[in-house]
Amino acid sequence: MPIDRHFDNCMKTYFRILAFARPIEKFAIPYFFFSILGTLFGLANFTLLIPLLDVLFNNVSSEKLRYLLSEPTFGVNLYYAKELFYYYFAWIIVKFGKLAALFFVCAIIIFSVLVGNIFNYFAIRVLEYMRAHTIKRVREAIFKRTVSLDIGYFTNTRKGDIISRTTSDVYELEHTISNSLSLFFKEPISLLGFFIVLFSISTSLTLFTLIMLPFSAFIIASISRALRRQANLSQESLGSIVSILDETIGGLRVIKGFNAIGYIEQKFVEENNRYAGLMRAMARTRELASPISEFLGVMVLTVIMLYGGSMVLDKSSGLSASAFVAYIILFSQVLRPAKAMSVSFSNMQRGISAGKRIFQILDTIPEILEKPGAQPLPGFKQSIEFKEVSFSYGQEPVLKNISFNIQKGKTVALVGPSGSGKSTIADLIPRFYDVKSGSILIDGVDIRDCTLSSLNSLMGIVTQEPILFNDTIFNNIAFAVQEATQEDVERAAKIANAHEFILQTEKGYDTIIGDRGSKLSGGQRQRLSIARAVLKNPPILILDEATSALDTEKEKLVQEALNNLMQNRTALIIAHRLSTIQHADEILVIQNGEIVERGNHESLLLNDKGLYKRLNAMQAL
Numbered sequence: 244m245p246i247d248r249h250f251d252n253c254m255k256t257y258f259r260i261l262a263f264a265r266p267i268e269k270f271a272i273p274y275f276f277f278s279i280l281g282t283l284f285g286l287a288n289f290t291l292l293i294p295l296l297d298v299l300f301n302n303v304s305s306e307k308l309r310y311l312l313s314e315p316t317f318g319v320n321l322y323y324a325k326e327l328f329y330y331y332f333a334w335i336i337v338k339f340g341k342l343a344a345l346f347f348v349c350a351i352i353i354f355s356v357l358v359g360n361i362f363n364y365f366a367i368r369v370l371e372y373m374r375a376h377t378i379k380r381v382r383e384a385i386f387k388r389t390v391s392l393d394i395g396y397f398t399n400t401r402k403g404d405i406i407s408r409t410t411s412d413v414y415e416l417e418h419t420i421s422n423s424l425s426l427f428f429k430e431p432i433s434l435l436g437f438f439i440v441l442f443s444i445s446t447s448l449t450l451f452t453l454i455m456l457p458f459s460a461f462i463i464a465s466i467s468r469a470l471r472r473q474a475n476l477s478q479e480s481l482g483s484i485v486s487i488l489d490e491t492i493g494g495l496r497v498i499k500g501f502n503a504i505g506y507i508e509q510k511f512v513e514e515n516n517r518y519a520g521l522m523r524a525m526a527r528t529r530e531l532a533s534p535i536s537e538f539l540g541v542m543v544l545t546v547i548m549l550y551g552g553s554m555v556l557d558k559s560s561g562l563s564a565s566a567f568v569a570y571i572i573l574f575s576q577v578l579r580p581a582k583a584m585s586v587s588f589s590n591m592q593r594g595i596s597a598g599k600r601i602f603q604i605l606d607t608i609p610e611i612l613e614k615p616g617a618q619p620l621p622g623f624k625q626s627i628e629f630k631e632v633s634f635s636y637g638q639e640p641v642l643k644n645i646s647f648n649i650q651k652g653k654t655v656a657l658v659g660p661s662g663s664g665k666s667t668i669a670d671l672i673p674r675f676y677d678v679k680s681g682s683i684l685i686d687g688v689d690i691r692d693c694t695l696s697s698l699n700s701l702m703g704i705v706t707q708e709p710i711l712f713n714d715t716i717f718n719n720i721a722f723a724v725q726e727a728t729q730e731d732v733e734r735a736a737k738i739a740n741a742h743e744f745i746l747q748t749e750k751g752y753d754t755i756i757g758d759r760g761s762k763l764s765g766g767q768r769q770r771l772s773i774a775r776a777v778l779k780n781p782p783i784l785i786l787d788e789a790t791s792a793l794d795t796e797k798e799k800l801v802q803e804a805l806n807n808l809m810q811n812r813t814a815l816i817i818a819h820r821l822s823t824i825q826h827a828d829e830i831l832v833i834q835n836g837e838i839v840e841r842g843n844h845e846s847l848l849l850n851d852k853g854l855y856k857r858l859n860a861m862q863a864l
């Protein structure tokens with residue numbers, strides 16, 4: 244990429260990052276103010292070295308004292324402050340002697356160090372506030388975007404990648420924000436301050452030192468370019484590590500059961516080695532910056548000592564020895580903001596790369612979007628209709644030309660071999676995915692024309708794998724209904740046949756069920772997710788294998804409860820056990836993404852060669 248385009252790009256990213264700090268003036272203005280004051284007092288300390296050295300070197304002649312003893316005219320500026328200081332300084336020397344003057348200078352140094360540091364403290368505090376504020380908003384934005392993305396996005400993108408972006412990329416970003424303010428405000432101010440003082444001590448010496456700066460800047464810039472490239476690679480690698488870790492912990496049971504620890508360890512070790520290699524490469528480059536700039540700094544300093552020292556020796560130059568010593572001390576202080584600026588600059592580069600990765604997520608447009616001007620569905624009155632629906636996840640067609648109709652209050656069941664596309668059909672109704680061709684209509688309205696929230700408010704979903712959160716049983720059931728009372732929740736649990744086992748848990752409804760419900764049995768998990776759908780009390784129910792993990796007796800109870808619940812309700816049920824769907828109004832037999840048979844239980848059994856009859860016969864065994 245050409246350098247200026249790249250630079251443009253970086254600046255754009257940078258300003259987008261800063262936009263998260265809004266209202267930025269709330270932070271930038273006080274920061275600016277405190278920084279200037281902090282810097283001024285900091286500078287004052289070093290300038291005070293000159294009179295101090297003058298006294299020690301016996302450099303204060305009586306003529307000079309007489310000159311200093313005329314009271315300065317008042318004004319609000321630095322010059323007046325300096326004159327005033329010298330006035331009292333001279334006055335103390337005359338009245339109390341040199342030792343007292345020494346005390347006087349030291350007292351002022353202590354005072355200005357104290358005040359300067361108080362201001363610095365406030366400056367940094369403002370900066371930290373801004374950092375916390377910005378990071379909070381960035382994380383929030385990533386989280387909101389993650390939630391709004393369609394389900395298909397996550398099957399393509401690794402979970403670990405998103406986790407590492409919300410954690411370590413955001414962490415990298417933190418430094419960019421605070422660093423950039425000190426890069427743009429504080430350090431330039433102190434550099435400027437230092438140079439003003441340096442120029443006022445000796446113009447020619449300062450001009451001489453300035454020549455050496457661009458040379459150092461060039462070296463630092465090339466180091467940070469290399470760092471940026473490596474930082475990108477290392478973040479990707481970290482994402483993979485998080486993914487592996489997540490899969491390992493989630494699948495530990497299988498990993499142990501299949502004796503696959505070696506395999507997963509191998510995978511982890513490989514990625515971890517790659518990461519370590521990248522860290523080493525980064526360290527090699529990054530740690531080069533400090534010794535190089537140190538060396539350059541000392542080199543410059545030595546040249547100044549030679550040049551300035553010769554000026555002092557040559558009495559005609561007007562540079563006194565004490566001014567020169569102060570000059571060198573001041574100059575060594577110039578290196579600090581200069582160094583801080585180069586560190587900030589390289590951190591900022593890293594932050595900008597992290598920012599780019601974060602914006603990749605923030606800029607992802609969900610595939611499932613509400614149309615502009617989408618209308619809310621007023622409710623559910625007549626039917627759900629699949630009209631020649633085809634669908635595929637990738638190239639292979641998964642659903643072909645599916646057409647059927649669920650009238651309000653009726654139950655339609657899907658049966659068929661594993662992988663035939665039943666769950667996929669169910670996923671299309673709440674728009675987890677969009678159809679590739681054809682359409683799905685609710686009361687004659689294409690579901691792509693209505694608002695997502697009104698669509699989802701119509702349905703309760705019990706997924707094939709119960710989805711639970713690490714929270715109390717109560718909250719897992721009441722999850723979608725914020726105003727649910729204890730009674731409501733218990734009633735739902737009773738209908739789902741979960742009440743009894745809930746009471747037997749340690750804290751009843753307040754029991755925390757572990758990550759994804761890991762402290763419960765499969766059947767218990769399923770009943771909780773049924774209770775959740777029961778409580779929501781939606782007009783449309785979508786049940787995917789809702790009864791598969793219950794024993795026969797429980798299954799019957801749940802089935803009864805669901806039958807009650809399904810009265811006046813519209814349901815799409817997917818079940819492998821044909822006994823549970825005998826009473827469905829219509830049964831669709833799905834095979835390879837197509838409807839191969841349809842009818843009710845009795846009529847389907849009449850077809851001797853039919854798949855339904857075969858499936859039924861197999862289950863009877």
Ligand SMILES: Nc1ncnc2c1ncn2[C@@H]1O[C@H](COP(=O)(O)OP(=O)(O)OP(=O)(O)O)[C@@H](O)[C@H]1O
Pocket residue numbers: 398636637641659660661662663664665666667668707
């Ligand atoms: N997220 C996905 N990405 C790609 N392919 C998928 C995805 N989900 C399912 N498939 C494929 O789509 C086909 C239909 O899957 P689906 O889950 O609908 O089957 P099913 O009828 O519900 O099976 P089961 O009875 O085992 O639950 C399968 O071949 C499956 O491999």
Ligand SMILES: [Mg+2]
Pocket residue numbers: 665666667707787
């Ligand atoms: Mg399925």
